[in-house]
Amino acid sequence: MVGRLIKTRVIVLLLLVIVPLLSIFTFTSPVLAAPVVLINPGSGATGTTVTIQGNNFDSYIGDYVTITFDTMQIPTSPLQIPATGSFATEFTVPETASVGRHWITVFSTGGTVTMLARNFFIVDETLITLDVSEGPVGSEVNVSGQGFYSNRIVSLYYYHGINSVKIGDIVASSTGHFSYDFNVPNSNGGSHKIAVLNDKGNQAEAYFQVIPVILINLSAAGSGQLLAMTGTGFGYRGLVDISIGNHPITTVRTNEFGDFEVVFTIPSIHPGIYEIKAIDEYSFQAKVNFTVTATVGISHTSGPIGLTVTLTGSGFTPKTPVNIDYDGIFIAEVTTDNFGGFITSFNIPVSTGGNHQITVSDGTFTEQYTFTVESDPPTLPRLTIPVKDSATKAMAYLDWQDADDPSQPVVYQLQIASDQNFSTVVIDKPGLANSEYSLNFDEALPASGTGTTYYWRVRATDVAGNESEWSESWSFIVNPPQTPTLVQPELDTIVEIPVFFNWQDVTSLSPPVSYHLQISTDLSFSAIVFEVIGLSDSEYYLSEEEHLSETGEDTPYYWRVKSTDYVQNESKWSDPKIFYIQNGFTFPAWAIYTLIGIAAVLVGYLAYWIGRRGTKKPPE
Structure with a gap:
């Protein structure tokens, strides 16, 4: 009995050990996931196209399934599950679908009809x-x-x-x-x-x-000024009462849309902040804040320098001085009358073109206005004298037409240059008050050779600082005086002391002309024996004190002359001439020629007389 009990216990223990071990080595079949249906989108209106995505239908591969929207089968149903075990199909939500949740269900079709999966779509409320x-x-x-x-x-x-x-x-x-x-x-x-x-x-x-609303074109203005108002959102063709503070202004009627427009004059009330109100017969109302200021009426808000501007003020402190400033500079003072009004005028002072601030203040109320000085440049100066490409004197006179401009006076800048590009300006005269200018002696223009060409131009600037472009540039020529032509002594003549030198007069645009005479014993004039400068006449007598030595045939004298005008422009030297000096009495050339002429007449007469005698016949 005891042995059987022990044997039984051993068997039980073995089973307890072996069975769990066997379960480790036993192969079991996997559990398949349940089919699911995904809906996209999940909500929308009727007519929405919905995509139905079925997953995990592996157990039904090859089988047919039916798909319903509530109780109605969709058009693509039934469909066969493909080898992937997944499917996708679409349908349109019918326009009979009511607002709320609707079930989309997938059923098996073989044997017993079984619900395999489902999801819902929500039809939105309109x-x-x-x-x-x-x-x-x-x-x-x-x-x-x-x-x-x-x-x-x-x-x-x-x-x-x-x-x-x-x-x-x-x-x-x-x-x-x-x-x-x-x-x-x-x-x-x-x-x-x-x-x-x-x-x-x-x-x-x-x-x-x-809701009704009113709009005004100004947020602040003074008494007597016009104010424009528009209103919207009021009653149909209703009467609208308009007031400022406690002061009734006017009554207008709206149109069929509850709109109105009105322009009214700000009444004479003390400066301050007021409420402008519009209320109609249907109790629609709107309001807006408005500041009544001391005000100044200005006759002009733009114009040239010197323009007379009139200021008319109201709403200022009665019987109080009012200062008027232009760009912060005091220009006038006026005292208000018993009602705080005034009227005064002033001329726009010299200032640059553009905006400037006029300030009117009685110490309590201050008003500011913008005045715009014209910024248009003067008209382009037109050159007149010297005429283009003409010759003129070294102390040239230049003239041009006045430039037109409202901001008078106009001043001019004149430039004269030696080149057409005005890179080398020889005369620069800004700030000329007149439309003409004459060069003075220190400004005289040098001339050389056959003449020197100069170019000139002018531009204008008004008192507002507006500057014109440069005028067209014109050229003119300054010529040196002409080279004198020698007359006496003639070339290769013999003269006696006192020697008389004579040459042709020289003209110049820069008179008077003076002359420089030189006498030398060589053609290069390196050995000058006599020289005189500043001769006013075109001739010179060599005095006894200035006498020259007698010369031989191989040692003549050479003489030449040049001219100089008023501003020291010089001509070229004349071509030199040769002369000789011989002491003692000699006939001057003109006397010799006269005697030769007389002798010729006598010889001719004698020949005539002899000829007549030879032809006379003897008496018979």
Whole structure:
């Protein structure tokens, strides 16, 4: 008995050890994952194309399955499970589908019909939302919508009472969504319906509250000035009362859209901040803050230097001095009258072209205005004298036409250069008050050779600093005096002391002309024996004190002359001539020629007389 008990225990222990070990070496079949259905997109409007993705259908490879949308089988059902165990198919959500959740279910078809997997699709509610629900006419509003038939045009309408205006069309997305921006059209104050619909019968609406608003063209102005006001969002063809502070201004009537426009004069009230209010008979109202200032009327806001400007002020402190500054510089003072008004005038002072600030202040109220000085350059000066390419004197006189400009006076800058590009300017005269200029002695232009060419130009600058372009450049010529022509002593003549030298007069555009006489014993004039400078006449007697030695046939004298004008421009030396000096009495050349002529007459007469005697017959 005891032995059997022990044997039984041993067997049990062995089983407890062996069975777990056997389970380690036992091969078991894998457990397959359950089929699933994925839906994309998971929600949308009717007409949305939905993709159905089936996974983990390995146990049904080769079998046919049916797919339903709620109780309705989709067009591509039934379908066969491919070797991959996965499938994909599409269908369109029918337009009869109601808002809310709809089940998409996959069923087996062999033997007993079994639901294998399912998922749901949500049909969106048809609705629209506005990003802002109230505002004035012209507000930008975004309308976003959902639940409209996929990929169909939706039209948007804005209602004005029972009438509507189409504000746009847009195509809904593949899931029936859209977003559209528009500006609120002219309409009365109050609630306005915005409706959206398509040709599938989808429609939704929302409401926008139009609030009245007024706009003015100025935020501040003085009494007596005109103020323009526009209003929108008021009642239909209603009367609107307009006031500033406690001061009624005017009454206007709106149009069918609740709009109005009006221009009115700011009443005579004390400067300060006021509330301008507009309220109509339907109790629509709007208001805006406005500052009534001390004001100044200015007769001109632009013009030239020297223009007379009249200032008319109101709203200032009564019987108080008012200072007027131009660019911070005091130019006038006037005292206000019992009502705080004044009138005064001043001339625009010298200042540059462009904007300048006029400040009017009584110490309590200050007004500033911009005055624009004209910035147009003067007209281009036109050159007149010297005439183009003409000859003129060294102390040239230059003249040009006056430049025209409203900002007088105009000054000129004259330039004379030795080259056409004006890279070498020899005369530069800015700030000339007159349209002409004569060069003085120190500015006289040098001349050499056959004449020197100069170029000149002018530009104008008005008192506002506006500068014209340079005028056209003209050329003129400055000639040196002519080279004298020697007359006496003639070439190779013998003269006696006192020697008389004579040459032709020289003319010049720069008179008077003086002469320089030289006498030398050599042709190169390196041995000058006599020289005289600054002769005013074209002749010279060599005095006894200045006598020259007697010369031989091989040792003549040479003489030459050059001329010099008033500004010291010199001619070339004349061609030299030779003469000889012989002491004692000699007939001058003119006497010798006279005697020769007399002798010739006597010889001719004698020959005639002898001839007559030879031809006379003897008496018979």
